[in-house]
Amino acid sequence: MDESPKVHGSIFFLLKKYVNAEFAAGTWDNLIKLSGAVGEYELTYNYSLQEIGSIVAAASQLTGISHYNIQERFGEYLVPDLFKLYASYLRPEWKTFEVLMHTENVMHGAVRKLNSAANPPVLYVSKVNEKLLIIDYYSQRRMSALAVGIIKGIAKYFGESERINIKPMSDPDAERVQIRVQFL
Ligand code: HEM
Numbered sequence: 001m002d003e004s005p006k007v008h009g010s011i012f013f014l015l016k017k018y019v020n021a022e023f024a025a026g027t028w029d030n031l032i033k034l035s036g037a038v039g040e041y042e043l044t045y046n047y048s049l050q051e052i053g054s055i056v057a058a059a060s061q062l063t064g065i066s067h068y069n070i071q072e073r074f075g076e077y078l079v080p081d082l083f084k085l086y087a088s089y090l091r092p093e094w095k096t097f098e099v100l101m102h103t104e105n106v107m108h109g110a111v112r113k114l115n116s117a118a119n120p121p122v123l124y125v126s127k128v129n130e131k132l133l134i135i136d137y138y139s140q141r142r143m144s145a146l147a148v149g150i151i152k153g154i155a156k157y158f159g160e161s162e163r164i165n166i167k168p169m170s171d172p173d174a175e176r177v178q179i180r181v182q183f184l
Pocket residue numbers: 006007008009010011046082083086099100103107108111117118119120121123135139140141142143144146147148150151154
């Protein structure tokens with residue numbers, strides 16, 4: 001069996017939506033040509049990590065934006081869509097702090113249960129105190145920049161961007177990265 005890391009089709013679907021929203025018309029087709037990726041993705045399948053890596057690398061080449069920033073901006077962009085897809089798992093009283101506290105047991109847990117093809121990263125979230133969370137990201141996909149973007153997107157969604165400081169504590173391209181989320 002192929003044990004190499006995979007990325008779920010929903011992420012490719014949202015990446016295409018992001019590229020179409022953010023860049024000039026035709027950019028997605030150019031990225032697909034440049035990267036040699038397939039370009040069409042089903043929501044119920046998953047695809048090789050290399051596939052998304054090559055699209056992000058092509059986007060970085062084409063736009064001059066670093067692969068880190070592309071992942072981060074994409075993460076920020078996809079939050080409202082993710083929230084729509086999994087709306088029934090979000091409690092109305094939750095804001096950024098609570099959503100982050102519940103991502104592993106509720107959100108990523110729901111994704112794993114509902115969608116056997118999806119395998120979201122395990123996020124160990126520690127509440128240091130009422131204003132500080134440490135999120136321990138651990139994934140062979142090495143996409144902690146996307147995680148930082150998703151946290152920023154959640155804060156933006158709740159109008160809390162100004163009161164949150166997000167900082168990866170080590171090399172963001174590593175498999176394991178601690179992300180510090182400080183609420184001001
Ligand atoms: C709150 C609602 C959330 C939902 C519904 C959600 C859902 C998902 C789904 C469907 C995937 C694709 C999994 C796959 O490729 O098999 C995914 C991946 C991912 N999620 Fe979440 N997620 C949520 C919150 C978060 C948060 C708060 C973070 C970061 C702190 C995060 C970080 C990531 C990352 C980095 C990936 C990419 C795959 C990887 O790095 O291993 N997610 N998520």
